[in-house]
Amino acid sequence: MRLSLVPTPIGNLEDITLRALRVLREVEVVACEDTRRTGILLKHFGISKPMLRLDQHTVGQARRLLEGYEWVAYVTDAGTPGISDPGAELVALALKEGWQLEVLPGPTALIPALVASGLPTARFAFEGFLPQKRSERRARLAQVAGRTVVLYEAPHRLRETLQDLLQIYGPEHPVAVARELSKLHEEIWRGRLADALEHFKEPRGEFVLVLGPKAEPTAGLEQEAEAVLEHLKAQG
Numbered sequence: 001m002r003l004s005l006v007p008t009p010i011g012n013l014e015d016i017t018l019r020a021l022r023v024l025r026e027v028e029v030v031a032c033e034d035t036r037r038t039g040i041l042l043k044h045f046g047i048s049k050p051m052l053r054l055d056q057h058t059v060g061q062a063r064r065l066l067e068g069y070e071w072v073a074y075v076t077d078a079g080t081p082g083i084s085d086p087g088a089e090l091v092a093l094a095l096k097e098g099w100q101l102e103v104l105p106g107p108t109a110l111i112p113a114l115v116a117s118g119l120p121t122a123r124f125a126f127e128g129f130l131p132q133k134r135s136e137r138r139a140r141l142a143q144v145a146g147r148t149v150v151l152y153e154a155p156h157r158l159r160e161t162l163q164d165l166l167q168i169y170g171p172e173h174p175v176a177v178a179r180e181l182s183k184l185h186e187e188i189w190r191g192r193l194a195d196a197l198e199h200f201k202e203p204r205g206e207f208v209l210v211l212g213p214k215a216e217p218t219a220g221l222e223q224e225a226e227a228v229l230e231h232l233k234a235q236g
């Protein structure tokens, strides 16, 4: 079987690629997270194609659901399938089953947010949605010192996440908040974490957070900390 992962616009329909449209026209079936949403997209581009629902609840049955097809396109709600959505599970299955996998380049929220942030792009960590548990969130963020960090967040959790980040990074830390990318009300807010909380009092829309790099602990300091610990242990 041939499986094509097809990125779709994150807001502006002009961002679909010519290749994406050709593949959507040529495949036998379009598997998608939400048939209503993808149906609207296909209709907009004059494409009439059978659709099959493959979301986080049904992706586990993808082998059975896709059986018998020779060429399938997979489309998620928006952006590139495989980035913080059920696409990653489908890729794992495709590789296990030996399907022919092709991933089309195209729209995704993380890259425009990172570039528009104005923060360093040479080294960055994409953390997607942070875990819900505060201790796990902190542990994740502790692992990415020295890199710009890109996070996805739902509007109803944005303030809580900003509050957590403020505690970990401090109020002065630089952050960019990319809201409603490529849509009518696109906003790229850049400033300090403390001011972001002031600015986003009632968050609405879709968000990507980009944090400036946190200083890496120097080797000297780490060694010093270890030496102090050893010293304390030796003292009983």
Ligand code: SAM
Pocket (backbone or CB within 6 Å): 010, 011, 076, 078, 079, 080, 081, 082, 083, 084, 085, 107, 108, 109, 110, 151, 152, 153, 154, 178, 179, 180, 181, 182, 183, 206, 207, 208
């Ligand atoms: N696969 C998608 C991609 O390639 O970006 C991401 C899917 S994930 C389920 C959805 C999250 O992406 C949203 O909660 C938001 O954080 C981010 N996102 C998607 N579209 C966005 C947009 N237009 N503006 C800002 N963030 C967006």
